[in-house]
Amino acid sequence: MPRDTPYLQVADALRARVQAGEWAVGDKLPSRARFAEEYGVGQSVAQRAMERLIIEGILEGRAGSGTYVRKARERRRMVRSRHREQRNGSPFRANMRDQGAAGVWECNSAARVPATEDIAERLAIEPGDLCVVTDYEFLADGQPVQLAKSWEPMAITGGTPVLLPEMGPKGKAGVVERMNSIGVHIVTALEVPRPARATREHANLLGISVGDLVTQLERTYYDNEGRPVETADIIVPDIRWEIAYEIDVDRSRF
Numbered sequence: 001m002p003r004d005t006p007y008l009q010v011a012d013a014l015r016a017r018v019q020a021g022e023w024a025v026g027d028k029l030p031s032r033a034r035f036a037e038e039y040g041v042g043q044s045v046a047q048r049a050m051e052r053l054i055i056e057g058i059l060e061g062r063a064g065s066g067t068y069v070r071k072a073r074e075r076r077r078m079v080r081s082r083h084r085e086q087r088n089g090s091p092f093r094a095n096m097r098d099q100g101a102a103g104v105w106e107c108n109s110a111a112r113v114p115a116t117e118d119i120a121e122r123l124a125i126e127p128g129d130l131c132v133v134t135d136y137e138f139l140a141d142g143q144p145v146q147l148a149k150s151w152e153p154m155a156i157t158g159g160t161p162v163l164l165p166e167m168g169p170k171g172k173a174g175v176v177e178r179m180n181s182i183g184v185h186i187v188t189a190l191e192v193p194r195p196a197r198a199t200r201e202h203a204n205l206l207g208i209s210v211g212d213l214v215t216q217l218e219r220t221y222y223d224n225e226g227r228p229v230e231t232a233d234i235i236v237p238d239i240r241w242e243i244a245y246e247i248d249v250d251r252s253r254f
Contacts, residue, residue, distance in 0.1 A: 010039050010049035018058055018069055029059065029067045051211065055197075057239040060209050078236065080191065081246035090174035092138055092146075101140035105172065109134040109164045111154065119151050122220055122231040130154040134165050137205060144206045145241070150175070150232040156184060175221060175230050185224045192218040193243060196235075206237050213238035 014035070023029060029050070036046040050067055053059040060070040078095060096103030113133045120127040136148040150165070152175075161168040162178040170178040176186045198212040208214075217234040236243060 006041050007045045007048040007052065010035065010041060010046060011052040013039065014049060015053060015056075015058060018053070023069045025069050025071045027069050028065075029069070031066070054209050055211055055213060057212070075239065076241055077244050078241045079244050079246055090172075091176075092174075096140045096145070099140065103138065103140050103145070105136050105138040107134050107136045107166045107172070109166060111163065113151075115151065115153075119231065122218075123151065123153055123228045125153055125155070130158075132157060132163060132165075145236070147202065147205055147235040148232050150230060152230045156229055157182070179221075179223070179229055184229055186221045186229060187224045188222040188226075190220050190222070194218070195238075198235075198237070202235055206235070208237050208239060215241075215243055217243070 014029075017023070032043050032046040032050060035049070036043045039046065050059060050061075054061055054067070057070060057072075059067050061067050076099060079098070081091075090103070090105075092105065093103040109132055111132050112130045114128045115123065115125055115131050117127045119131070120129060123129075123131075131154055132152045134150045134152075136150065137144065138146045138148070152165075154163070156179075157163045160182045162170050162182055164171075165175070165178065166172055170181050173181075179186055194216045196214050196216040198206065198208055198210055198214050200210050202208070202214060203210045203212065206214075215236045215238055217236065218231070219234060220228050220231040223229050
């Protein structure tokens with residue numbers, strides 16, 4: 001039998017009891033020691049089962065307090081589409097507007113940050129080349145939606161009014177519009193989605209639990225010469241948002 005079968009069996013049993021209403025939203029669950037005794041397993045197995053339900057968003061752990069039944073959250077769809085990139089302003093605002101919410105973000109930048117090896121590879125520059133690094137927090141109606149860390153080569157934006165994304169005449173206008181204002185025309189975006197787990201920093205900023213599933217999007221923008229001009233890691237909490245891609249079909253072929 002697979003080694004993880006016991007913890008999955010316990011997780012299934014606990015999930016069924018929560019869904020049957022044995023514990024209401026906000027109720028504190030018994031200790032892992034009690035569940036271990038009840039199901040005839042070790043405490044580590046009981047703990048792993050409870051962690052599984054935390055990851056699924058059914059339970060939540062509160063530091064120094066215990067494990068509680070979590071309020072169900074609506075999972076909404078975030079559509080990634082080139083059409084939103086073509087609208088005036090930010091594609092994030094356009095996406096949230098489609099959801100009936102007001103999208104805003106806060107950001108903080110640091111200039112003259114040397115590119116790491118992986119970032120240099122993504123931007124087709126040399127490791128150590130200077131970049132502007134910006135940390136973003138995106139919100140909809142005041143609630144956190146996603147995080148992002150962006151890298152832009154200073155060879156492109158240095159000495160221009162859009163060096164810092166949060167300042168200047170195009171402050172908080174979005175990467176595409178900012179770059180366009182200095183004659184850098186972004187025509188392509190490549191996104192690579194990967195599953196990941198929320199770090200403590202992610203959890204604190206997004207209001208989720210450490211270890212929750214998140215989707216990490218590695219996005220890179222390219223200009224009309226095929227040059228990478230910005231790359232970012234975007235973190236979206238899986239418990240709240242599913243990501244969908246809108247793909248155009250060439251109708252001229254039919």
